[in-house]
Amino acid sequence: MFLMPIFWLLILVGAIIVVVAAAQSGSGTTAPQSPETALDILKKRYARGEIGAKEYEEKKSELIK
Numbered sequence: 001m002f003l004m005p006i007f008w009l010l011i012l013v014g015a016i017i018v019v020v021a022a023a024q025s026g027s028g029t030t031a032p033q034s035p036e037t038a039l040d041i042l043k044k045r046y047a048r049g050e051i052g053a054k055e056y057e058e059k060k061s062e063l064i065k
Contacts, residue, residue, distance in 0.1 A: 038063055042056065
C-alpha cells in the first residue's frame with residue numbers, strides 16, 4: 001500500500017521528463033542553413049569596417065566575374 005503512491009509519482013515524474021525533453025528537441029529544429037558565400041563574408045567585413053569602400057568594390061567585382 002505504501003509503495004503504490006511512490007510508483008505513480010515515479011510514473012508522473014518520468015512522463016514530465018519525456019514531455020520536457022520532447023519540447024526542447026522539437027523547438028530547436030530549423031531548416032539547415034546554406035553555407036556562407038564569399039560575397040556574404042565580404043559584405044560582413046565591409047559592414048564591420050575591416051575594409052574600405054574601394055577595397056570592397058574591387059573584391060566584389062572579382063567575385064562577381
